[in-house]
Every structure is written in C-alpha cells, then in structure tokens.
Amino acid sequence: MDLREMARAVMIVYRDVEEATRRYREASGLSCPRGCGVCCLAPFVEASILELIPLALALHARGEGDAARERAHQAIGEPGCVLYRPEPVTTGHCTEYAYRALVCRLYGFCGRLDKRGRVEPIACPHVVRTPAPPGVGSLPPPPIVQHYRIRLHCICPSLGHLTSINEALRDALDYVALRLGPAWNGREDPGGWPRASARGYRRAA
Numbered sequence: 001m002d003l004r005e006m007a008r009a010v011m012i013v014y015r016d017v018e019e020a021t022r023r024y025r026e027a028s029g030l031s032c033p034r035g036c037g038v039c040c041l042a043p044f045v046e047a048s049i050l051e052l053i054p055l056a057l058a059l060h061a062r063g064e065g066d067a068a069r070e071r072a073h074q075a076i077g078e079p080g081c082v083l084y085r086p087e088p089v090t091t092g093h094c095t096e097y098a099y100r101a102l103v104c105r106l107y108g109f110c111g112r113l114d115k116r117g118r119v120e121p122i123a124c125p126h127v128v129r130t131p132a133p134p135g136v137g138s139l140p141p142p143p144i145v146q147h148y149r150i151r152l153h154c155i156c157p158s159l160g161h162l163t164s165i166n167e168a169l170r171d172a173l174d175y176v177a178l179r180l181g182p183a184w185n186g187r188e189d190p191g192g193w194p195r196a197s198a199r200g201y202r203r204a205a
C-alpha cells in the first residue's frame with residue numbers, strides 16, 4: 001500500500017474513534033480532568049508502528065524526523081511516552097495530539113468484548129463523571145477496542161505488532177525514511193517488514 005494512503009487509512013480509523021468517543025463522552029458525562037496526563041507516564045505505553053505512521057510522515061515532512069527518531073531511540077526502555085511534555089501545551093501534555101496512538105484515544109473510557117462477545121465498559125480510574133446535560137438520550141455503546149484494532153490490522157498486518165510507544169515511534173520513523181528514500185522507488189510494502197532491513201538500508205545508503 002502507498003505510504004500516504006496507509007497514513008490516510010489510519011487517520012480515518014482515528015476519526016471514527018474520535019466520533020464514537022465524543023458521542024459516548026457526551027452521553028455518559030465521563031471526561032479526563034483538565035491537565036491530567038498520568039497515562040502518558042505509565043511504565044509501558046503500548047502502540048504499533050502502523051499507529052504512528054501518520055505522525056512519522058508529518059515529522060519527516062517538517063524536517064524533524066531525525067531528531068524525533070533520536071529522542072525516541074533514547075527513550076526506549078524508559079517509562080512513559082517521549083511525546084509527553086510536563087508543561088502542558090495547547091492540547092494538554094501531548095506534543096502530537098492530532099497524531100496520538102490508538103491507546104491514547106481509548107484509554108480514558110471505552111468498551112472491550114469479553115469471551116462471549118458482550119461489551120464490557122472500562123474506564124481509567126482518573127476520569128471524572130459530570131451529569132450528562134439535559135436532552136441527551138440513551139447511552140450509546142462505548143467505542144470497542146477490538147473493532148478498531150481489527151480495522152488497523154486490516155490496513156497493514158505486518159506493521160501491527162504492539163510494542164512500547166517509544167520503540168514504535170522510532171521504527172515508524174525508520175520505516176517512513178526507508179520508504180521515502182530513493183531505494184524504495186514506489187514499490188509496494190513486501191510485508192513482514194523487519195527492522196534489520198531498514199538498518200541495512202541505512203548502512204548501505
């Protein structure tokens with residue numbers, strides 16, 4: 001799949017997550033307290049390379065790819081996300097809010113399917129609940145984690161392995177650099193992208 005088409009497909013999934021989350025938030029009254037970013041500092045924030053392809057493309061387009069790669073590489077094995085800033089920026093603590101990963105969009109509140117396919121609502125212990133405004137109808141189903149994971153998986157299974165967000169960001173930046181490079185020459189993703197081939201390409205280039 002073409003790299004930009006891949007990024008667009010991921011962002012469409014994110015848009016749908018946002019829409020489902022907004023509907024559920026408005027009906028349930030659940031929300032993250034202003035300024036909270038505890039989840040971004042968790043020992044292991046999980047994401048896949050694919051989830052960070054749109055961000056990696058944007059960073060390379062801004063000329064910030066190499067610096068971001070180095071920061072992500074240095075942060076592997078450290079707790080928390082390298083995109084977190086202690087001083088809140090416009091959208092809170094996340095410096096790349098528009099491109100944040102799937103878990104960042106669902107961690108506050110969502111639903112997961114149990115073994116029998118029943119929806120089990122789950123919520124971060126730090127979220128707050130305010131009374132839903134009058135006129136809000138019945139509670140819609142929460143956004144279901146597995147639905148969005150499957151949609152992402154269908155876009156590119158070989159980039160869907162979950163790892164730490166810092167490692168995923170580094171690898172997404174490598175992957176995009178490799179595919180934007182002249183050696184790739186517009187070829188399709190062969191699948192099963194191994195990190196070693198990006199490293200080999202970088203050494204050979």
Ligand code: SF4
Nearest residue numbers: 040081083084094104
């Ligand atoms: S990408 Fe942003 S929202 Fe997600 S963990 Fe990192 S700082 Fe937090």
Ligand code: SF4
Nearest residue numbers: 032036039108124126
């Ligand atoms: S998901 Fe939880 S920890 Fe993260 S910002 Fe929202 S309330 Fe805070």
